[in-house]
Amino acid sequence: MKDGPDIARIAALIGDPARANMLTALMSGKALTATELAAEAAVSAPTVSAHLAKLAGAGLVSVRKQGRHKYFTLASGQVAHVLEALMGLAAGTGQLRTRTGPRDGALRRARVCYNHLAGEMGVQLHDSLRARDLLRADGEMRLTEAGAAFVAAFGIDLSALRARRAPLCRECLDWSARRTHLAGSLGRAFLTRMEGLGWARRDPDSRAILFSPEGTRQFARAFPSAA
Amino acid sequence: MKDGPDIARIAALIGDPARANMLTALMSGKALTATELAAEAAVSAPTVSAHLAKLAGAGLVSVRKQGRHKYFTLASGQVAHVLEALMGLAAGTGQLRTRTGPRDGALRRARVCYNHLAGEMGVQLHDSLRARDLLRADGEMRLTEAGAAFVAAFGIDLSALRARRAPLCRECLDWSARRTHLAGSLGRAFLTRMEGLGWARRDPDSRAILFSPEGTRQFARAFPSAA
DNA sequence: TTCATGGTTCGACCGTAGGCGAAGCATCGA
DNA sequence: TCGATGCTTCGCCTACGGTCGAACCATGAA
Structure with missing residues (x-):
């Protein structure tokens, strides 16, 4: 069976506590920098960087580079x-x-x-x-x-x-x-x-x-x- | 921040490929037995049993015992x-x-x-x-x-x-x-x-x-x- | 009773993914 | 040019969670 699109990938992405916290923080609609998100999720900078790469890769968040900061937002209302x-x-x-x-x-x-x-x-x-x-x-x-x-x-x-x-x-x-x-x-x-x-x-x-x-x-x- | 309910638990639950396949199969609305679900997810009986215990424990699926079969359905429209x-x-x-x-x-x-x-x-x-x-x-x-x-x-x-x-x-x-x-x-x-x-x-x-x-x-x- | 079938429990195995420290690039301010 | 700050890459460690085989209960059929 396994009809329809691949759910598991995305759900697993949201399923990690650190990432879930980051995403919930982004629900505020504000664009947050990587370090701010690191604080939200209470993890180190390297860790948050890895997470963000995955989220962006999967199209869940969007990135906007501005100077030496990187601002992240949810990719869509969906x-x-x-x-x-x-x-x-x-x-x-x-x-x-x-x-x-x-x-x-x-x-x-x-x-x-x-x-x-x-x-x-x-x-x-x-x-x-x-x-x-x-x-x-x-x-x-x-x-x-x-x-x-x-x-x-x-x-x-x-x-x-x-x-x-x-x-x-x-x-x-x-x-x-x-x-x-x-x-x-x-x-x-x-x-x-x-x-x-x-x-x-x-x-x-x-x-x-x-x-x-x-x-x-x-x-x-x-x-x-x-x- | 971390406002609102705990997303990560549930998302992680859905995030496992085997469980995701089981849930997608249940989207048909039909009640399926443990063995049928095992076939859907292409895993062994013990494995599916463990998964179902978790899903039921989290309130994602409902169980109904009938004879020596156990029928599973999605717990709610939500x-x-x-x-x-x-x-x-x-x-x-x-x-x-x-x-x-x-x-x-x-x-x-x-x-x-x-x-x-x-x-x-x-x-x-x-x-x-x-x-x-x-x-x-x-x-x-x-x-x-x-x-x-x-x-x-x-x-x-x-x-x-x-x-x-x-x-x-x-x-x-x-x-x-x-x-x-x-x-x-x-x-x-x-x-x-x-x-x-x-x-x-x-x-x-x-x-x-x-x-x-x-x-x-x-x-x-x-x-x-x-x- | 005895067998077969559906489901669970146990124990052990293994892979993967998350975590951090240290070092490496960038970009900005002075 | 030099530091400081923001982020990434690398390497290593750890631990959790999924997986199965085998043995174990429970129910129904012969």
Whole structure:
């Protein structure tokens, strides 16, 4: 039998603790250098170098050389999707990491998933757009005309996004809420815009997104939860 | 950092070639015995036994004892989802299994994904329902009233499905078409019904679903592709 | 009871892959 | 030009995990 593509290679790649930690760190969407990743995974420089070579070779991460630094990112949203799916499974089968720090609550509320907003607030954003028929998903997810107007009014330059190759809208399933939320370049733009508006900022030490009280209020007004 | 659940354990579990083959075989949705799985993975009985103990221990597969046989299945749709996501990634990064037999075409057209219809025809089923507003997906996927009527007319006992705990509708992303299709107990019921109507039967040696010429015609009539 | 079949446990073997220290290239700043 | 920093290559070690043969239980059939 053995139908379909070769799963084992990639799963084994993710299956190493050091590499898994590196990849989870990259889920923040930030580009990290080799040394930063070494710190994340708590391994030495030579070790992390070997790991990164494998990950890049398999197409899981992308590299960008800048001066004497090398910046690594996840290669695609698809990679992020696999990681999220794995997290969901791990959470479900009770493989939850024992240490459940105070951070965990914040992560559940709002966090960055690769490059867009996830967690409860991510789900609310998505649901709110859907309920008002600004976003539609018949087969592929896409903006309606009213949605495009809404997005523009929110201060996002749609034409610039459309010019890029990357898909505008993508759906992503997250591990904590187990609900669909908005990914793709539009998802990214939403998050960036919210940061620009001063609604929220990223916790530099985790994937959490910290909303200010005022930001929370504004968010609730802009994206009311569907009745 | 190391936020979120422990990915590495599970990924490592899937990462072993023997286990990966066993899991892919179980994607057919059929319950397989230990010896059958041993044949799939081309390993000895003791080896497969050890693997199954690990998989069951981690909650990836379920066991059911019957006489002197032990039947194994994937533990949940979530597990299947992870496997599909991995296949998608593997296919995308060019890790495609070199051997591209004649089966491959059939698999791309229609195949069973855990327990529901996937592949091009699975996508068409899903898109067709969405386009006619029989199925809606605002946050959670659900049937509209018209949809419920349609499903009943198709010969599916909805109330029986609703009585179960399992979610009625779920979305699943498949590796070949990279599009969303319908999973959940309704997805399963659709496939079963089509087999009952004689439209299609499962290839016993692979995950392919073979539609008869008449079945193909009927399918196209019942689920016209959205213009 | 006795045999056959499905599955597990045990022990031993072996390969591979992860890990680090030290040395080797690059690139930048002064 | 010289150091300092970031990353890679090399060589070596270690350990874990997959593998099987043989012996061992359990269930069902003769």
